[in-house]
Amino acid sequence: MAQEVRGVVAPGKNEPVRVETIVVPDPGPGEAVVRVQACGVCHTDLHYKQGGINDDFPFLLGHEAAGVVESVGEGVTEVAPGDFVVLNWRAVCGQCRACRRGRPQYCFATHNAQQRMTLTDGTELTAALGIGAFAEKTLVAAGQCTKVDPAASPAVAGLLGCGVMAGIGAALNTGGVTRGDSVAVIGCGGVGDAAIAGSRLAGAARIIAVDIDGRKLETALRMGATHTVDSRATDPVEAIRELTGGFGADVVIDAVGRPETYEQAFYARDLAGTVVLVGVPTPEMRIDLPLLDVFGRGGALKSSWYGDCLPSRDFPMLIDLHLQGRLDLGSFVSETIGLDDVEAAFDRMHAGDVLRSVVVL
Template sequence: MPHEVRAVVALKKGAPVEVQTIVVPDPGPGEVLVDVQACGVCHTDLHYREGAINDDFPFLLGHEAAGTVEAVGEGVTDLAPGDYVVLAWRAPCGSCRSCRRGRPWYCFDSRNAAQPMTLLDGTPLSPALGIGAFAEKTLVAAGQAVKVDAAARPEAACLIGCGIMAGYGAAANTGNVQRGDTVAVIGCGGVGDAAIAGACLNGARKVIAVDIDDKKLDQAERFGATHTINSRGTDPVEAVRALTDGFGVDIAIDAVGRPETYKQAFYMRDHAGLLVQVGVPDPDMKVEIPLIDLFGRGGALKSSWYGDCLPSRDFPVLIDQYLYGLLDLGGFVTETIALDQVEEAFAKMHHGEVLRSVVVL
């Protein structure tokens, strides 16, 4: 029978979010019902609230979630009630042209639950990134629920569902950081710090953090940055070159997603170096670089989608690294909050006061 639960919804563009009672159906074929234990507050949720993703209001917000499986639908064989899972917004279909070519991290037909969750009056909700986890329970496709070690604290484990995986994967997967590489990361929020941690765990010998906030640069050192640059009053390209014998870094990661930071990352690379963009730009942003520089400097420019991750492969690895003390997931948790504090968390995030606020249910 359907479940009535409390959840955070965005009813119209730009309006404060509200906690309402919603209806979550029992799982159908290929679906699982998840009791949400914790869910991180991500910039993407704020983008949904502001109508910057699309206008399919009302939205059920929240997508960085960990919890336990309550029930499974017909045909689900690899999950069972009681399993501890982290939710992913990429669940490869296995049959699209990308999956058939052995590149499931680029799946073009990622799976979501087929049944809608609704308001009490029956209005269908659009779940953020196909998840909708600022709720006591949520319904997802079975492929979105990745089983991990239950020893991981939910408020830390949930963060690998989006921001941490995006940053870590930008370094480890898209950037393919190797032992001995030099790396610069521009933007030391949650995604940037995760990229720093990923670069360190993959053997980078020098990891340079770039930001305009000294507090954030101090935090970056916690995750492994060997050097820091405050670019508010310093040319970060020249500063990076000074730290790399005049050459520039092997891999530059733009975790901000602005034309200025993209160009900084482009020019702070060594010849034939790699630029990885993981920061999400606004749709109207443009970048202009002389074509001769694109040609003459060589190397590669890559965009990192969700850290080019395969959740079923990568989530358990990151959780194990956390449990072994190698990845400081707990360091990303600035505060834990209740469902009715999400709007306040958005304000703190907007002003750069937190790495992550995490809703604990």
């Protein structure tokens, strides 16, 4: 039987969000209903609200979530009612050419629930990243649920669902950071700080944080950066080279996603070094680099989509590391709030006042 719950809806482009009554249908084949316990406020949700993703309004926002499976549909075997799960937006298909080649982290046919949640008048909602977790309960594909150790707090576990995983994965999975490496991270918001934490976890010897905001640079030091560069006052390329013996970093991660920062990342890496783009550009952005420089510097230019993660592999591992005290996921949580506070949380995010606000239900 369908259930009615409270959820945060973006009704139209740049309109304030509203808490509405949401109708959650019973799970169909391959689907699950999850009772949401916590959900982080991610910049992607703000992009949805601003119309920066698409115009399929109204949106049910929220996607960095953890909770408990309440019910499952026909054919679901990977999770069961009562399981504590982190939600992800990449339920792999197991059948596409990437999955058949043993690379499910690159699945080309990821999927979401087939049914849509609605408003009480029948208006269909578009769930942010196929999740829609600024709600007391949500309907997802069962493959979007990753079972993890319930000893972890939902407020920190849910952050793996997007930004923290994107940053850690950019360092560990895409960038291949390893012991003794030098790493530079351009842009020290939530994703950039997660890349710093991931680089520290991998044993990088030198981790250089670059930003224009002194507050963010202070936070980056707490996350594991060994050096900081204020790029308002200093050429970041020259500063990174100076901090790496004149050579440049082994791995440079662009967590901003602008042509200017990508060019800085390109020239701030060592010969045969790696550039990782994890910041999300907008459609009109272009990059112009001399092809001879691309050829002559060697190395690799990579894009990291969701940190090249495989949730079933990476989420439980990172939760275990957190519970062992080796990965402080709690340091990403600036504040906990309620569903009614999401609009104000967007304002604080835009002002750079928080690393992550987390809705706790």
